[in-house]
Amino acid sequence: MAGRHAPGGGPVTDGGAVTRGLHDLDWVITLDGGRLHHAVLTDRQAEDLEYDGTLGVEVPHDGPFRLDCGRLVDGLSIPGVFSRMSLPRCRRCCTVNGLPQGIGSPKNDGECRKILGLEDRDGSSS
Numbered sequence: 001m002a003g004r005h006a007p008g009g010g011p012v013t014d015g016g017a018v019t020r021g022l023h024d025l026d027w028v029i030t031l032d033g034g035r036l037h038h039a040v041l042t043d044r045q046a047e048d049l050e051y052d053g054t055l056g057v058e059v060p061h062d063g064p065f066r067l068d069c070g071r072l073v074d075g076l077s078i079p080g081v082f083s084r085m086s087l088p089r090c091r092r093c094c095t096v097n098g099l100p101q102g103i104g105s106p107k108n109d110g111e112c113r114k115i116l117g118l119e120d121r122d123g124s125s126s
């Protein structure tokens, strides 16, 4: 879906049909950190991210990767626990995903959990 290095970007989404991977629940941080973003990833990229914890960092990949807020970045990583709890979510990424602005990964935010339909899963995940 997300074109590899399609010069103009090109159509990226299929009307929001996304697989719910880690990156959808934890979101990702860019190499400069500081904020949690939601990235638009292919299934393959999502798998690699979940496997390695990073994308485009150790194995330079078919980036750049597009964030929902429109930024293009060369590398991503899954935030560590501390980041997941304490970093602010990117506002535009929140808006695009229909989530409230706030702190922490959607998975760790009660309101986001409701929106994502995670409410019934009981908050026992770390």
Ligand SMILES: [Zn+2]
Pocket (backbone or CB within 6 Å): 036, 037, 038, 067, 068, 069, 070, 090, 091, 092, 093
């Ligand atoms: Zn963002």
